[in-house]
Amino acid sequence: MPNDPRERPPDSSREPSGPGDGPGERAAGSEAGHTPVPPRRTPVPERPRQDPERRRAPRGGTAASPGDALGKPIGRRVALGIIGAGVVGVVAGRRIGDGVNALIRPLQQASGGIGSLLPSTDEWVYYTVTSGYPHESDARYRLTVDGLVDHPQTYDFSSLKALPPTHLTADFQCVTGWRVPKVHWTGVRLADLLDRAGVQATGRALRFESFDGVYTESLTLDQARRPDVIVAWEMLGAPITTDHGGPVRLYVAPMYGYKSCKWLKRIEVTDNVIPGYWETEGNYSVNAWVGRSNGRNDPPTE
Amino acid sequence: MIPRPSEASVAAGRRSGGGPAESQEAVPESEGGPPASEPSRRRGIVRFDRVERTAHWLNASLFLVLMLTGLALYFEPVMALVGRRRLVEDIHVYAGIALPLPVLVSALGYWGRGLRLDLSRLNRWIPDDTIWLRVSFAERRRRQRIRNQLRLGKFNAGQKLNAAFTAGAIVVMLGTGVILRWYHPWPLSWRTGATLVHDWLAVAIVIVVLGHIRFALADPEALRSMIHGRVTRAWAKRSAPAWLDELDGPPRQ
Numbered sequence: 129m130p131n132d133p134r135e136r137p138p139d140s141s142r143e144p145s146g147p148g149d150g151p152g153e154r155a156a157g158s159e160a161g162h163t164p165v166p167p168r169r170t171p172v173p174e175r176p177r178q179d180p181e182r183r184r185a186p187r188g189g190t191a192a193s194p195g196d197a198l199g200k201p202i203g204r205r206v207a208l209g210i211i212g213a214g215v216v217g218v219v220a221g222r223r224i225g226d227g228v229n230a231l232i233r234p235l236q237q238a239s240g241g242i243g244s245l246l247p248s249t250d251e252w253v254y255y256t257v258t259s260g261y262p263h264e265s266d267a268r269y270r271l272t273v274d275g276l277v278d279h280p281q282t283y284d285f286s287s288l289k290a291l292p293p294t295h296l297t298a299d300f301q302c303v304t305g306w307r308v309p310k311v312h313w314t315g316v317r318l319a320d321l322l323d324r325a326g327v328q329a330t331g332r333a334l335r336f337e338s339f340d341g342v343y344t345e346s347l348t349l350d351q352a353r354r355p356d357v358i359v360a361w362e363m364l365g366a367p368i369t370t371d372h373g374g375p376v377r378l379y380v381a382p383m384y385g386y387k388s389c390k391w392l393k394r395i396e397v398t399d400n401v402i403p404g405y406w407e408t409e410g411n412y413s414v415n416a417w418v419g420r421s422n423g424r425n426d427p428p429t430e
Numbered sequence: 431m432i433p434r435p436s437e438a439s440v441a442a443g444r445r446s447g448g449g450p451a452e453s454q455e456a457v458p459e460s461e462g463g464p465p466a467s468e469p470s471r472r473r474g475i476v477r478f479d480r481v482e483r484t485a486h487w488l489n490a491s492l493f494l495v496l497m498l499t500g501l502a503l504y505f506e507p508v509m510a511l512v513g514r515r516r517l518v519e520d521i522h523v524y525a526g527i528a529l530p531l532p533v534l535v536s537a538l539g540y541w542g543r544g545l546r547l548d549l550s551r552l553n554r555w556i557p558d559d560t561i562w563l564r565v566s567f568a569e570r571r572r573r574q575r576i577r578n579q580l581r582l583g584k585f586n587a588g589q590k591l592n593a594a595f596t597a598g599a600i601v602v603m604l605g606t607g608v609i610l611r612w613y614h615p616w617p618l619s620w621r622t623g624a625t626l627v628h629d630w631l632a633v634a635i636v637i638v639v640l641g642h643i644r645f646a647l648a649d650p651e652a653l654r655s656m657i658h659g660r661v662t663r664a665w666a667k668r669s670a671p672a673w674l675d676e677l678d679g680p681p682r683q
Binding site: 199200202203204205206208210211214215217219221224254256303305306371410 | 515516552553554555556557559590591593594595597598599601602605606609614618619620621622623624625626627630631
């Protein structure tokens with residue numbers, strides 16, 4: 129509507145009528161080019177600016193140039209630009225993140241300590257659903273296997289470690305995007321624990337309980353019997369620390385991290401799958417195969 | 431330095447008072463220097479009033495707490511050293527929620543007139559600001575020569591960029607922080623994105639804050655004015671000539 133009388137003129141031509149209209153404002157907003165350019169001004173570098181408005185602005189204020197209370201609202205644009213970029217980053221984050229990780233990975237590996245200051249999504253993020261990290265000493269730790277079994281078992285830490293160990297190296301993939309490559313685990317196969325307890329014919333699934341008192345998880349018996357599903361007491365060559373779910377946690381290599389119940393206290397054989405904490409609270413997939421659930425397409429962990 | 435032809439006449443011609451001078455609580459030094467009896471802290475002109483200084487240092491303290499706790503939450507060696515993750519996390523979250531408060535509370539009341547005026551100055555760019563910024567990476571002597579010809583207002587383009595970046599960054603960090611802390615309502619992909627944005631912007635903030643401190647240390651008088659509030663007229667003439675003109679009171683309609 130070019131003839132609409134209400135149409136506002138562009139910023140620059142509006143400024144001279146603003147408050148504090150002084151001799152300098154006209155120069156600041158001038159498009160007519162009547163600014164007296166000081167003689168023999170050293171030419172400024174020819175770096176092109178992104179903002180055409182800025183390029184059009186006359187170079188240099190006049191002697192009567194106003195204080196900076198007047199001028200173009202570049203500050204607001206910069207701030208809004210940052211906010212806009214932030215929103216784009218949140219919404220498109222997963223794709224950008226993958227690119228960024230690929231870019232900085234060599235940098236991180238090359239520079240050691242400093243490189244690890246660079247954010248990436250291939251580092252551990254610690255989650256707990258309760259306030260704080262539940263702690264249990266090795267001496268007081270107990271793991272119970274019960275439910276639909278012939279011989280319910282209770283292990284203390286040393287009797288668990290006395291079982292034949294399994295070593296496993298796989299990536300740890302979180303459903304929120306981060307992935308720690310090549311984590312080494314030591315533990316006992318969950319299948320071995322089940323065999324020792326003797327699963328009854330009616331048993332179809334497992335329910336895992338954490339000693340944080342809140343978190344639970346589930347697996348079908350078939351999933352639980354895979355060789356890459358272990359009850360672990362060592363990760364990365366050391367005892368599992370409290371924030372990683374120590375002293376004993378579940379590790380389900382082919383599934384997203386929320387399946388790998390931390391602070392494992394109880395394994396109960398049930399007659400059907402009882403969805404775990406995130407599967408009810410967070411609406412996550414119950415069958416949490418990496419790359420084939422939760423609407424994600426991450427590569428396999430091994 | 432090439433003096434502007436009319437610079438002297440402007441300085442001489444604008445002594446009529448009025449305008450924004452009062453709102454700045456300006457106490458112009460008399461031309462012959464202050465009388466001997468005048469306490470030295472009254473010398474010079476007010477660059478930042480008490481509200482602005484308080485807001486700045488509260489803001490700075492919160493940033494410091496956030497950066498330190500952030501480092502302890504996220505950088506493995508510090509993480510191992512500090513421990514007590516849950517407590518550190520809580521401090522980080524509460525400091526983050528408090529982050530916008532110093533500026534908002536300072537700006538919103540009747541006491542915030544000086545801050546509001548300065549915020550609008552930080553927002554507005556005159557052409558000289560663009561030039562100032564453009565020569566940032568020029569060779570030092572050339573940069574000095576060009577910058578000496580400019581007539582900047584109260585803030586230079588670096589300060590304006592710093593303020594705009596900080597304002598935008600506070601909003602983004604707060605928003606992504608909320609998504610990270612109260613993650614239930616958000617889709618997974620947003621949480622991934624929020625983690626990415628929060629982490630990378632944190633690195634950018636550390637760099638900008640370090641730059642801010644470096645520039646402050648390079649100009650002790652400006653730094654002191656964030657503590658005591660005042661700068662000398664000589665400083666203003668050198669660093670913010672257009673602001674000085676403004677304080678000296680151009681007649682305004």
